[in-house]
Amino acid sequence: MASPKGYDSNLASEFYVLSCLHRLGKDATISLGNKKSVDLQLVRDSGLVVTIDVKASATKADWIAGNVVSGNTERHFVVLVGYEGRISKIEVPPRVWIVPYRDLAPFVTVYKGNTRCIRRSLIERGGTRFENAWPLLWED
Numbered sequence: 001m002a003s004p005k006g007y008d009s010n011l012a013s014e015f016y017v018l019s020c021l022h023r024l025g026k027d028a029t030i031s032l033g034n035k036k037s038v039d040l041q042l043v044r045d046s047g048l049v050v051t052i053d054v055k056a057s058a059t060k061a062d063w064i065a066g067n068v069v070s071g072n073t074e075r076h077f078v079v080l081v082g083y084e085g086r087i088s089k090i091e092v093p094p095r096v097w098i099v100p101y102r103d104l105a106p107f108v109t110v111y112k113g114n115t116r117c118i119r120r121s122l123i124e125r126g127g128t129r130f131e132n133a134w135p136l137l138w139e140d
Contacts, residue, residue: 013056013081014039016094026138028052037067038076046140050075055118058087062117065108068101076101077137080118097123097130098137 055063
């Protein structure tokens with residue numbers, strides 16, 4: 001079976017995160033399209049809305065972050081989904097990091113050609129507190 005590439009892995013990840021939120025009883029919706037920086041919206045119990053940008057990596061590569069921007073730094077999150085090279089193994093869940101936008105900068109690198117990436121090695125070393133940190137999304 002061929003593994004999804006590009007847009008397919010991103011779309012699969014958006015629905016994966018949406019599914020997790022609904023399994024946790026949260027009020028979340030998806031925004032479909034290919035050129036957007038808000039993939040999901042979550043309504044907190046307080047009524048405040050948070051926005052979520054989902055980034056996917058089918059392998060153990062960095063996440064491309066060219067469109068990660070936000071005017072709402074306090075209520076915007078980047079959810080990193082890493083399939084660890086096992087995206088077609090449906091029985092193996094991906095790794096997930098929930099990173100508040102305001103905490104993202106130390107993990108971003110700009111490579112040659114102005115390609116912004118969220119570095120996997122930096123997240124794995126310095127972002128352990130964000131792995132599976134789902135409650136960050138709904139805590140006021």
